Amino acid sequence: MTTMMSIEDLHVKFATPFGSLEAVRGASLDIPAGMSVGVVGESGSGKTVLCRASMGLLSGSNVQREGKVVFDGKELTAMTRDQVRNEFGTGMAMIFQDPMTALNPVRRIGTQISESLRVRLRMDGKAARARSAELLSLVRIPDPEAMLRKFPYQLSGGMRQRVMIAIAISCNPKLLFADEPTTALDVTVQAQILQLLSDLRRDLKMSMVLVTHDLGVVANHTDFVAVMYAGEIVEQAPTIELFANMKMPYTEALLNSIPNIEMKSGARLKAIEGRLPSPVDRPTGCGFVTRCSYALQKCHDEHPPLVDAGNGHLYRCWFPLGHTIARKQ
Amino acid sequence: MRSKYTIPTWFAFGWLGFAVFLAVFGSFLPVDGYQVIHGDFIDSPPFTPGHWFGVDSNGYDIFSGIINGARLSVFIAVVSVGLGGAIGSALGITAAYYRGRYDSFVNSAFNVVLSVPNLVLALALVAVLATNVDINQPVPAWRRLVTLIVSLTVIIIPILGRIARAATLAWSGREFVVAARSMGMRDRDIIARHIIPNVLPALIAVGFLAVGVVIIAEASLSLLGVGIPDGASWGGMIARGRNDLEYNPHALYIPIIALAFTVISTNHVGDVLRGKLDGREGRL
Numbered sequence: 001m002t003t004m005m006s007i008e009d010l011h012v013k014f015a016t017p018f019g020s021l022e023a024v025r026g027a028s029l030d031i032p033a034g035m036s037v038g039v040v041g042e043s044g045s046g047k048t049v050l051c052r053a054s055m056g057l058l059s060g061s062n063v064q065r066e067g068k069v070v071f072d073g074k075e076l077t078a079m080t081r082d083q084v085r086n087e088f089g090t091g092m093a094m095i096f097q098d099p100m101t102a103l104n105p106v107r108r109i110g111t112q113i114s115e116s117l118r119v120r121l122r123m124d125g126k127a128a129r130a131r132s133a134e135l136l137s138l139v140r141i142p143d144p145e146a147m148l149r150k151f152p153y154q155l156s157g158g159m160r161q162r163v164m165i166a167i168a169i170s171c172n173p174k175l176l177f178a179d180e181p182t183t184a185l186d187v188t189v190q191a192q193i194l195q196l197l198s199d200l201r202r203d204l205k206m207s208m209v210l211v212t213h214d215l216g217v218v219a220n221h222t223d224f225v226a227v228m229y230a231g232e233i234v235e236q237a238p239t240i241e242l243f244a245n246m247k248m249p250y251t252e253a254l255l256n257s258i259p260n261i262e263m264k265s266g267a268r269l270k271a272i273e274g275r276l277p278s279p280v281d282r283p284t285g286c287g288f289v290t291r292c293s294y295a296l297q298k299c300h301d302e303h304p305p306l307v308d309a310g311n312g313h314l315y316r317c318w319f320p321l322g323h324t325i326a327r328k329q
Numbered sequence: 330m331r332s333k334y335t336i337p338t339w340f341a342f343g344w345l346g347f348a349v350f351l352a353v354f355g356s357f358l359p360v361d362g363y364q365v366i367h368g369d370f371i372d373s374p375p376f377t378p379g380h381w382f383g384v385d386s387n388g389y390d391i392f393s394g395i396i397n398g399a400r401l402s403v404f405i406a407v408v409s410v411g412l413g414g415a416i417g418s419a420l421g422i423t424a425a426y427y428r429g430r431y432d433s434f435v436n437s438a439f440n441v442v443l444s445v446p447n448l449v450l451a452l453a454l455v456a457v458l459a460t461n462v463d464i465n466q467p468v469p470a471w472r473r474l475v476t477l478i479v480s481l482t483v484i485i486i487p488i489l490g491r492i493a494r495a496a497t498l499a500w501s502g503r504e505f506v507v508a509a510r511s512m513g514m515r516d517r518d519i520i521a522r523h524i525i526p527n528v529l530p531a532l533i534a535v536g537f538l539a540v541g542v543v544i545i546a547e548a549s550l551s552l553l554g555v556g557i558p559d560g561a562s563w564g565g566m567i568a569r570g571r572n573d574l575e576y577n578p579h580a581l582y583i584p585i586i587a588l589a590f591t592v593i594s595t596n597h598v599g600d601v602l603r604g605k606l607d608g609r610e611g612r613l
Binding site for chain 2: 052055057060061085086087088089090092093094096098101102103104105106107115116119120164167168170171
């Protein structure tokens, strides 16, 4: 199994008026070719920053990136800005969280799709237009010719996200980052969009990173999972292995917070108590310690290392689920 | 969806259209040249047959002065706002897009120019650029015209440049710019295809206000005697007319009315366009 992208010990820091904010702290992740990797975690856990930083989309004088990212045999972190840009579109592409803001409001759908075809693939206007219509039918938009002439405000959220997907896949990328592609959409459309992404990934033989906060989505649409918490990957495993053999209390808490159809009506949803630790002032021990129902003194004092449980299953916990030490409960 | 225009708005559009028409086609109209002297009608009041706006104390017909003056006033305003707007927005857009030291430099330069009052700045530039070393040698008219346009352009650059910079700052933070970058678009393509189409409406709206500023500045310079010689523009007519205000008030107030209507119209059109723009922004 070849690796499409390998991220090694990636750190991302933002300089803020309150001090340095480390949004990603030493994340390492391999994305196998042709596979789908889910990145899960609650809001603010660093999922989006991890994706954008590994692609090289974060810019600005206040951003500091350390670590190594290798994409398709090329070390992105050692390349110039122009060389990295050469990989965009044709190598890597990204679908954004909010399709309302990711399309330019004053330009027609057709020009926005064909723009990357013309610039990146050097197609002429006519070929780009034909290909745009083809892409729109690929993302299952009815009457693509009419759609080309529309403006973004004339489209529903689901349609806009389909247009975004069409733009992202327009130059046949090898790796597609889908950054919470369904968060801004209503529930009925979410399932369609996710199914569409899974089908496209299979048909076009792409690798995909699917960022979400829904373990249910991960179970259905990914081959590997990385769970992020407070800027770290706290557990990663093949999806089947993860659900069969969960190690992190945080992953369990995430799973428990999904409402179950068999729950009694009126039963309270199990939210994870407390909040994420402040990114400018991280605790010395485990980041999850204040919210973990199994935490012991050691969890407060020492930062847990990444432990290999075999089968590609890694986790970061002193007392993983199934551990023999008696827990307070 | 389309809001109905009010009567003042129609008037403003109409007057501006009329002024531009005079500027472009004024010389083809069956009107005397402004330099023709009507010796028999000196100091005639308005509504004199044949000279409906009257004649001033030099024998110049005021009606033909207004029609021919539109050419120079509108030409100067359009050229300096166009030139200043192009340079200013090029600076402002690139500064806001690339940020960093270049941005601080451009922004400080804008602030420095803005801190000098318009008229003082223009006066200084004209005084320096449109004089000969030998004071007795007259400065050719074309050179004064070019100098005047250059100094008015310098006034406009920071006004429109700051608007362009502010709008670009807002738009370049939008997600679609990141999306375009993630598809491998070059910075210059992103600026041309994504930033400019969004920034342009704001620039056009403020550009109309800037036309008003320039017309006033040009008239003020004429009044101070450093405008275009021969009083060919509306400002020049005012400058000439003020000498015998007590005998010939119409030589003064008629060009003033023309000037005031034009400035009020550009301001009003600018405001209407800006209002429409804000409404559009709200719907997005």
